[in-house]
Amino acid sequence: MTIRAIVRGVGHYLPERVVPNSYFEETLDTTDEWIKTRSGIERRHFAAEDEFTSDLGTKAAQMALEMAGLEADDIDAVIVATSTPDLTFPSAATMIQQKLGMTQGFAFDIQAVCAGFVYALSNANGMIVSGQAKRVLVIGAETFSRILDFTDRGTCVLFGDGAGALILEAQETEGSTSDRGILGTDLNSDGRYRDMLYVDGGMISNQTGFVKMQGNALFRQAVEKLASTADTALVKAGLEHDDVDWIVPHQxxxxxIQGTAKKLGVSMDKVVVTVQDHGNTSAASIPLALSVGVERGQIKQGDLVVTEAIGGGLAWGAVVLRW
Structure with missing residues (x-):
């Protein structure tokens, strides 16, 4: 028998404040049509002044726990993928652990920007397969609105706030490609591309800083690397493109998204798309899209799902799992 990390429950949370593209027309040389044409984004959510990353992550986690029929103390570990924690330390994960009322286990953050959730899933899978944990709560949560320069139309119109959560649980399986659970992972990074996407803050500048991005250069890297990592993860899983039911990409x-699907030879009918409603929520975008895909009735048990993401670093990767 083979131990697999299967999905037990999912959830998501979006702040109440909805920010349409028209909001930016008041202060920037931009229009709703300009933003939609270049990004596909129509609206995004911004957190309230007293609402932070751990708050968003907690609410997404509560939804996932409810779907799974579990209590907080049924969880062995909490992994939070975020680039916008409440504080420099302690981790947002320990804050969520406390807010959930979880009194045992362990919790930590992973920082790989937009690729963070893929990195977190891969780490959670390793813990489950190795026997270190039976159930892991994996969360992607961001409040990117707090690190945006609202005079830079090339970045501030693209990002939003939100959270998604997924519970992985150890289960004995036959060890075949038809098993439920995570079947293959692939992680990569290359620090030579750091200047394509970064925040000009931190210990070096002693300030929070804002998102800086070389959009055109990043676009070219993204399509190539996302298709390549998805291919590699499928090969590791012993599967092919034709086996895929859904691609859930970083939004x-x-x-x-369209360029990557074309390069993979997958129809857009098999791609879960939420970018129009949420914008780029960084590490939250994949778990958010997974939860929405389940809520819409798109993703069903037994479906083969491929997730892939790329973010600052550059860091990128993919996970193949059967729902």
Whole structure:
């Protein structure tokens, strides 16, 4: 028998404040049509002044626990993918652990920007397969609105706030490609591309800083690397493109999503798209899209799902799992 990390429950949370593209027309040289044409984004959510990343992550986690029929103390570990934690330390994960009322286990953050959730899933899978944990709560949560320069139309119109959560549980399986659970992972990074996407803050500048991005250069890297990592993860899983039921990509830009699907030879009918409603929620975008895909009735038990993401670093990767 083989131990697999299967999905037990999913959930998501979006702040109440909805920010349409028209909001930016008041202060920037931009229009709703300009933003939609270049990104596919129509609206996004911004957190309230007293609402932070751990708050968003907690609410997404509560939804996932409810779907799974579990209590907080049924969880062995909490992994939070975020680039916008409440504080420099302690981790947002320990804050969520406390807010959930979880009194045992362990919790930590992973920082790989938009690829963070893929990295977190891969780490959670390793813990489950190795026997270190039976159930892991994996969360992607971001409040990117707090690191945006609202005078830079090239970045501030693209990002939003939100959270998604997924519970992985150890289960004995036959060890075949038809098993439920995570079947293959692939992680990559290359620090030579750091300047394509970064925040000009931190210990170096002693300030929070804002998102800086070389959009055109990043676009070219994204399509190539996302298709390549998805291919590699499928090969590791012993599967092919024709086996895929759904691609759930990082929701950054509709043109990147379309370009990657084309390169993979997968119809857009098999791609879960939420970018129009949420914008780029960084590490939250994949779990948010997974939860919405389940809510819509798109993703069903037994479906083969491929998730792939790329973010600052550059860091990128993919996970193949059977729902």
């Amino acid at each position: 950054a830009n509709i043109r990147i």
